[in-house]
Amino acid sequence: MQHSPSMGRRQLLVAGGALGLAAAAAPLLTAPAQATSHGPCTRITDLGPGIEQFALMSAIQVGDTVYIGSRNLEPTRVIAFHLPTRKVTAQTVLGTGHSIQALAADSTGRYLYAGILTKADEGRPNLFRWDLTTPDKPAVAVGRTEDRDIRDLAVAPDGTVYAVGGVPGKAPALWMYDPATGAVTKLGIPDPKATLARTVAATDTAVFFGAGSTLAGGDGASKASLYAYDRSAGTFTNVTPPEMEKDPSLRELLVVGDRLVVSTAGSTEPAKLAVMDLADLSSYTVTPSTGKVVKNLTANGDTIYFATDAGLHSYSTATEVVAPVAFDGDLGEIWGLDHVDGTLTAVSGYGFVAEIDVAAGTSVVTELGPAGAPVSAQTGMGIAADHRYVYVGGNNGIARHDLRNGKVVNLRAPGEAKDAVVLNGVLYTGQYSSQGMWTYDPTRDEQPHQLAAFPSEQNRPLDVCHDTVNGLLLVGAQSDTEGGGSLWTYSLKTGEKAAHINPVDGNQLVRAVATRDGVAYLGGDNPTTQGPRGTLVAFDPVAGRELWRIDLPATLTTGVAALAVHGRHLYGLTRKGGFFVVDVTIRRVIHTADHRALCPGFAAMVTSRGIVYGVSDTTLFRFDPKTFAVSTVVPEINGAWYSGPHVNADSRGLLYTMRGHNLVRIEDRPVI
Numbered sequence: 001m002q003h004s005p006s007m008g009r010r011q012l013l014v015a016g017g018a019l020g021l022a023a024a025a026a027p028l029l030t031a032p033a034q035a036t037s038h039g040p041c042t043r044i045t046d047l048g049p050g051i052e053q054f055a056l057m058s059a060i061q062v063g064d065t066v067y068i069g070s071r072n073l074e075p076t077r078v079i080a081f082h083l084p085t086r087k088v089t090a091q092t093v094l095g096t097g098h099s100i101q102a103l104a105a106d107s108t109g110r111y112l113y114a115g116i117l118t119k120a121d122e123g124r125p126n127l128f129r130w131d132l133t134t135p136d137k138p139a140v141a142v143g144r145t146e147d148r149d150i151r152d153l154a155v156a157p158d159g160t161v162y163a164v165g166g167v168p169g170k171a172p173a174l175w176m177y178d179p180a181t182g183a184v185t186k187l188g189i190p191d192p193k194a195t196l197a198r199t200v201a202a203t204d205t206a207v208f209f210g211a212g213s214t215l216a217g218g219d220g221a222s223k224a225s226l227y228a229y230d231r232s233a234g235t236f237t238n239v240t241p242p243e244m245e246k247d248p249s250l251r252e253l254l255v256v257g258d259r260l261v262v263s264t265a266g267s268t269e270p271a272k273l274a275v276m277d278l279a280d281l282s283s284y285t286v287t288p289s290t291g292k293v294v295k296n297l298t299a300n301g302d303t304i305y306f307a308t309d310a311g312l313h314s315y316s317t318a319t320e321v322v323a324p325v326a327f328d329g330d331l332g333e334i335w336g337l338d339h340v341d342g343t344l345t346a347v348s349g350y351g352f353v354a355e356i357d358v359a360a361g362t363s364v365v366t367e368l369g370p371a372g373a374p375v376s377a378q379t380g381m382g383i384a385a386d387h388r389y390v391y392v393g394g395n396n397g398i399a400r401h402d403l404r405n406g407k408v409v410n411l412r413a414p415g416e417a418k419d420a421v422v423l424n425g426v427l428y429t430g431q432y433s434s435q436g437m438w439t440y441d442p443t444r445d446e447q448p449h450q451l452a453a454f455p456s457e458q459n460r461p462l463d464v465c466h467d468t469v470n471g472l473l474l475v476g477a478q479s480d481t482e483g484g485g486s487l488w489t490y491s492l493k494t495g496e497k498a499a500h501i502n503p504v505d506g507n508q509l510v511r512a513v514a515t516r517d518g519v520a521y522l523g524g525d526n527p528t529t530q531g532p533r534g535t536l537v538a539f540d541p542v543a544g545r546e547l548w549r550i551d552l553p554a555t556l557t558t559g560v561a562a563l564a565v566h567g568r569h570l571y572g573l574t575r576k577g578g579f580f581v582v583d584v585t586i587r588r589v590i591h592t593a594d595h596r597a598l599c600p601g602f603a604a605m606v607t608s609r610g611i612v613y614g615v616s617d618t619t620l621f622r623f624d625p626k627t628f629a630v631s632t633v634v635p636e637i638n639g640a641w642y643s644g645p646h647v648n649a650d651s652r653g654l655l656y657t658m659r660g661h662n663l664v665r666i667e668d669r670p671v672i
Contacts, residue, residue, distance in 0.1 A: 059336020218483015
C-alpha cells in the first residue's frame with residue numbers, strides 16, 4: 001500500500017529562526033513546506049503524519065463477512081469486509097483503548113463481541129457488543145473486566161461470553177459475561193504464576209483457559225498452562241499436556257466437534273499443536289511445528305489449518321501430517337483465518353484479505369485501504385533518517401518519507417521496527433518479534449528483507465547503533481519469554497553475527513546501547529523484583545567480553561532508558577527521568593540530576609553537532625556539553641509513540657521525531 005499525500009495536505013508552519021538558518025536550510029525546502037521558530041535558535045518543519053495505514057490485530061468470519069479489529073489507531077474500530085463484493089460495507093467505532101485483539105461471535109451469528117487493549121486502566125468498559133443485524137448502529141459497551149486488556153473471547157453455545165487477558169503485575173483471571181443479566185463475574189485465577197492469558201474456548205459444560213508468559217517471562221513466571229473450568233462445579237483442573245510445558249505460553253484454543261485443538265507460542269523450542277479428546281483430556285496427540293508460534297486455528301472436517309510465522313499450514317488428524325498451504329506471495333503476520341466451502345480467508349497484518357482456494361492453489365488478494373477501510377495516522381515505533389529519506393516504523397510497515405518531494409510510501413516488514421539506523425543510504429532495523437535484523441536499500445530493493453536472524457527467544461530488539469571503529473551494527477534486546485536480554489552484533493564487512501546472551505545479568509535486559517572507540521556501552525533495565533537494576537556495562541563487541549561495569553547510584557533506582565556518547569562522556573537517562581553522566585576514561589559517575597518534570601517515563605537520546613538531545617513522551621530537550629544543564633527545545637511535543645519515544649539525526653545534524661502523530665524535522669542551533 002502506498003500513500004503519496006501532496007504537500008498541500010501538510011500543516012504548513014510560519015517561517016522563522018536565527019540569522020543564517022534560511023540559507024542553511026534552503027536545500028531541504030525544495031518542496032513547499034514552511035517552518036516555524038520555537039525559540040531564538042530552533043526551527044521546526046512539519047512533515048505530515050508519520051505513518052498512515054489501516055493496521056489490524058484481529059479478524060473473524062461470520063457468514064459472508066469478515067470482521068476486522070484495528071490496531072494502534074485512535075479511535076479503535078471494527079470494520080466489516082464483505083467477501084462477495086470485496087468491499088468494506090460497515091464499521092463501528094468503540095472509541096476507547098488502542099487495539100482490538102479479541103473478537104468472537106455467538107452461535108446465531110447475530111452478536112459480535114470485541115475486547116480492547118489499553119495502556120492504562122481508566123475504569124471504562126473494555127467489552128463491547130455489535131448487533132450484526134443492524135450494522136448501521138454502533139456497538140455498545142456491555143461490561144468491564146478488571147484485567148485491563150482482553151486478549152481473547154469465547155462464546156459458549158448458550159450465549160455466555162468468557163474473556164481472558166491480563167494487566168502488568170497481576171495474574172490473569174477467567175471472566176464471564178452473562179447477556180441475560182448484564183453482569184461481568186470473575187471466576188478465579190487458575191495459574192497464579194502466569195503473567196498473561198492469551199486464549200479461551202467454551203463448550204456447554206466447560207471453559208478452557210490458556211495462559212503463560214509470552215510477556216514478562218523469567219523471575220519465576222510460569223510457562224504454558226491449560227486449565228479446564230467446570231461450569232457446574234466452578235472448579236479449575238490443570239490439563240496441560242506435559243510436552244507443552246516448556247513453551248512460554250498457550251497461544252490458541254479451538255473446539256472442533258468432540259476435540260479440543262491447542263497451540264503454543266515457542267521460545268527455545270518450536271511451537272506445538274495438540275489435539276485433545278474432550279471426553280478424556282488425557283488422550284491427545286502433540287505435533288511440533290517448524291515455527292515460533294502456532295495460531296489462527298480453523299478446521300474443515302479432519303483437517304486443521306493454522307498460521308505460523310512462516311505462513312499457512314494444514315494438519316491431518318487422520319495421518320498426523322503437517323503440510324504447507326500453497327500461497328503465491330507473502331502473507332506476513334496473520335491475524336485471522338477461517339475456512340468456508342473450500343476457501344481459506346486469511347487476514348494479513350500487511351492490510352489485506354487473501355481468499356485461498358485450497359484445492360486449486362489459487363488466491364485473490366484485496367487491499368483493505370482501496371476497499372474502503374479507514375486509513376489514518378498510527379502511533380509510531382522506531383525512526384531513522386538521512387539527507388534523502390526518513391523512515392517511521394509501525395505495525396507490519398515502515399513509512400518512507402522522501403524529503404525531496406514529500407512523497408510517502410509504506411514499505412512492508414513483518415512485526416515492528418522497534419529501532420533503526422541509516423548508513424550510506426541503507427536502512428537497518430531491529431524487528432520485533434523474533435524477526436532479527438532487517439535491511440532496505442532504496443536504490444535496489446523493492447521491499448525490506450531480513451539481514452540476520454538471532455535466537456528467537458531474544459525477541460524484542462530495543463536499540464540499534466553503529467560501531468564505526470569495528471564496522472558493526474549493535475542491537476540491544478530483551479527476552480520476553482525467558483527474562484534477561486542480549487547484545488547482537490553484525491559485521492557490515494563480513495556478514496558475521498553474534499548474540500551475547502545476558503551480558504548484564506540474568507534479569508537485566510539491554511535497553512540502550514551506545515559506542516565510543518570500539519567499546520559498546522550497555523544500559524541494563526531490570527523489570528523483575530530481584531537483583532540490581534540500572535547497571536552499565538562496558539563491553540568489547542569483537543571479543544565478546546565485559547571490560548568493566550558500574551551500578552548506578554541509589555538515587556537512580558530505575559533501569560536505564562537511553563544512552564548517548566559525546567567525547568569522553570556517556571550520558572544516560574533512567575525510566576523515571578534520572579539523569580547521569582559517566583566519564584568513561586575514569587569509569588565514574590560524575591554528574592546526576594532529576595529531570596522527571598521533562599522526562600516522566602521512557603526516553604531516547606541522540607548526539608548531534610556536538611550536543612546530546614533527549615526526547616520523552618512530552619518534551620524535546622538538550623544538555624549543555626560543559627555544564628550538563630538541561631534546557632527545553634520543544635515543550636509539549638507529545639509524540640504519538642506506541643512503545644516509547646525516539647529521536648534521530650541525519651548527517652547534517654537535523655533532528656527527527658514525532659509531534660503528536662506527525663513527523664517533524666527540527667534544526668536547533670543553540671548558543672553554547
